[in-house]
Each structure stands twice: as C-alpha cells, then as structure tokens.
Amino acid sequence: MYRQVCKNIIPLLAIWLVLFSCKKDKPNTTNTPLPTDSTTRVLLVCEGSLGNGNATIGAYFPVTDSVYHHLYKTANTTDLGDVFQSVTKVNSHYFLCINNTDKIIVIDTATWLQKANINVPKPRYLLHVGNNRAYVGSLFNNKIFIVNTQNYSVLKSIEMPFQNVEGMILKDGFVYACCWDTACRQLYKIDISQDRIIDSIALMAAAPQSILLDKNKNAWIMGGNAYKSKSSSLHCIELNSKKINKFFPFAAGIEAIKPVSNHTADSLFFLEVNYNGGSSNNGVFVMPINSSALPTSPIISCTSFQYFWALGIHPISQELYVGDPKGFVQSSTVGIYSKSGILRKQFKTGVGIGAFYFD
Numbered sequence: 001m002y003r004q005v006c007k008n009i010i011p012l013l014a015i016w017l018v019l020f021s022c023k024k025d026k027p028n029t030t031n032t033p034l035p036t037d038s039t040t041r042v043l044l045v046c047e048g049s050l051g052n053g054n055a056t057i058g059a060y061f062p063v064t065d066s067v068y069h070h071l072y073k074t075a076n077t078t079d080l081g082d083v084f085q086s087v088t089k090v091n092s093h094y095f096l097c098i099n100n101t102d103k104i105i106v107i108d109t110a111t112w113l114q115k116a117n118i119n120v121p122k123p124r125y126l127l128h129v130g131n132n133r134a135y136v137g138s139l140f141n142n143k144i145f146i147v148n149t150q151n152y153s154v155l156k157s158i159e160m161p162f163q164n165v166e167g168m169i170l171k172d173g174f175v176y177a178c179c180w181d182t183a184c185r186q187l188y189k190i191d192i193s194q195d196r197i198i199d200s201i202a203l204m205a206a207a208p209q210s211i212l213l214d215k216n217k218n219a220w221i222m223g224g225n226a227y228k229s230k231s232s233s234l235h236c237i238e239l240n241s242k243k244i245n246k247f248f249p250f251a252a253g254i255e256a257i258k259p260v261s262n263h264t265a266d267s268l269f270f271l272e273v274n275y276n277g278g279s280s281n282n283g284v285f286v287m288p289i290n291s292s293a294l295p296t297s298p299i300i301s302c303t304s305f306q307y308f309w310a311l312g313i314h315p316i317s318q319e320l321y322v323g324d325p326k327g328f329v330q331s332s333t334v335g336i337y338s339k340s341g342i343l344r345k346q347f348k349t350g351v352g353i354g355a356f357y358f359d
Helices: 001-005 013-020 071-076
Strands: 043-044 055-059 066-068 084-090 093-098 103-108 114-117 125-130 132-138 143-148 155-158 167-170 174-179 186-191 196-202 206-213 219-225 230-238 243-249 257-263 268-272 283-288 310-313 322-325 331-337 342-351 355-359
Touching: 001 196, 013 132, 043 084, 043 342, 055 071, 055 084, 055 342, 071 103, 071 114, 084 125, 084 310, 084 355, 093 125, 103 125, 114 310, 125 167, 132 167, 132 174, 174 206, 174 219, 186 206, 206 257, 219 257, 230 257, 268 355, 322 355
Parallel strands: 167 206
Antiparallel strands: 043 055, 043 355, 055 066, 084 093, 093 103, 103 114, 125 132, 132 143, 143 155, 167 174, 174 186, 186 196, 206 219, 219 230, 230 243, 257 268, 268 283, 310 322, 322 331, 331 342
16 A cells, blocks of 8 residues: 555654653543434544554544544444545444445444444545445446445445546546556546546646645545655546646655645645655645745644654634644544644554544
8 A cells, every 4th residue: 555654754753752641631531332422423434554464543622622532443442454445424323434444334423333344445535425335436346336325335346547446426427536646647537327437637747646625626636646646636627627737846856735625725735745754845734726926934833753644624613624644653643723724732643543534
C-alpha cells in the first residue's frame, strides 16, 4: 500500500510528542459502554497499524462533549480488522471499508451491531449512487465493485483503465472517478444507468486521488504520490465542458492530501505531510477557490517529528477536526480548532486516526 510504508518512516520519536503534547479541554468521560446520545456525532475512523488488525471506530459527541472508543468491538465482541479506510452512511447503516481485510462491514447506526459482511478486495471508499446500489473503489485492482446496499451482495464490477480507484463523486447521474495510479492522467466519467465509462477528461498531472465540488459545481481534483516521485497537483475543472479552469502544481517532494471544503464550498482545506521529521510543508492549509496561487503557510502547523493524517470540518460549528496518528504506534490525538486555526480542545482516540465522518 503506497503510503503505509511512508507513514511508518517517522519512528518511535512520535512517542516523544505525547510526553510534551498539549492537554486541553479533555472531553467528559462516560460510564456507559456504548453511546445512547442521539445528537450529532462525529465518527472517528482509526486505521490501526498495517498488519496488526487493530483498527477501531470511535465517536465524539460535541453536544455532551463525550468521546467513546472501540464501539464495534464493544457491541460485537470481535475486532474490526486491518486498516479501516472509510465509513459511509446509507439509510440506517454504516458501511465500513476495511481495506487490508478485504471486506465491508455493515453495522446498525443505533446499536453498532454488525448487520452483514460484504467481501470486496481491498475496499477503499464507497459512494452511494441510489436504487440500493453503491460503487466501491479497490486498491491494487482496476475495478469498481457495485454492491447492493439492501441485500449486501456484490452485483458486478466495472473495469477501469487503471488501478486504485479512490475519490468518486456523483453529479447529474454520472460518477466521476479518480484512478490513483502513477500512470493515470485522466478523470473518468461513468454513466450509472449503464455502469460503464462513457468519457474522460485529460489532466495535466498524474495520479488523481481526491475529488470534490465547489459552490460553482466545478470539480477540484488533488493527486500525486510523493513516495513514487509523482508531484502533488490540484486541478479545477468545469465538468460539462471538460475545461481546466486552474492547475496548481506543488513543488517536488510535497505530499498534499485529503482535501475538504467548508460549508459554503468557497474554500479548500487540505493537509501537507512531511514524513522526514521536518516542520516545513507540514500541517493544515486553506485555499479560497478564487485564489491564483497555492497557500505557502499553514493555518495549523506541525512540529518536528509530527504530521497530521485526518482532516474534517464540522458542518454545523465549522470547527476543524485534525487527527495526529502519533506515528501509528500508539493512541492518536484529535484536535478541534476554530476555522482560523486556534486549538479549542483535544482528546485521544485509537491507533492511526485517518478520517472523520460527521453524522
């Protein structure tokens, strides 16, 4: 897995960070094993460390300021698996993509109990496309798997020109898919009524990975793979005309990942990651969509021998949720910041925090 090796380059020096890290506004503890709070929850997607089967799902409840850990194991008395990549809600169930265990676990959103297992090789991200169907991208495979979200079966697959389908969006009955392959320089358009590629958009750089829409319904595609010497890049594309409105190449060696947008979809937030222990090009960056240049300074900086691996924006409070995996060798730290980058609270969660899901 491309970045699994990179993530462990920063060694046990990460432990040093715990000894000197800030402790601020620790969330309230709870005596109940599973949350009963029905208010807005933030799911904590903890990848675990590759090969150790220690992935976990947690939850933070902003209203009660409560954090819960190991929800799946508490409810189901078994471990989640190896490398928890992403979670998507479809109706009253969460679909958990467990990458290295080759399965999608379906759990009830109220009880956390397992409903089903779907066998998919190296699932990464799931996109609900309607009519009880979802598209699932797969690492090291040149296929998108189509699963039935009602009976939890694999219906069929779409063959793609390249491996590693990652970011996907649904717009006007079409899925736009990124193949995170170092040889790929295309964005693919798929007709969901036919489940086949009908068009592609040429890109100016290789390895597209993430895609999201701004307030003008233009697509922003972030790609690259520093580990494989493919520079990070950012495109802004008008999908209907296939016109590239903007293109921003990052400097060689910079790893830019995991873009998210604010609630007005007029600014992008993303991570730059420095695996070598340095503080440069390392932290949370923000870029207005009308900008003519990439940002040069982070709004949240990393210290030496630190990097962030998870980023999200709360849809109501607009606070930034930032995850520090602590080198994937111990409990991660989640920091909650104002939209201007001021730390408001901090708490610990499972190993390898990789994503947040706001429900």
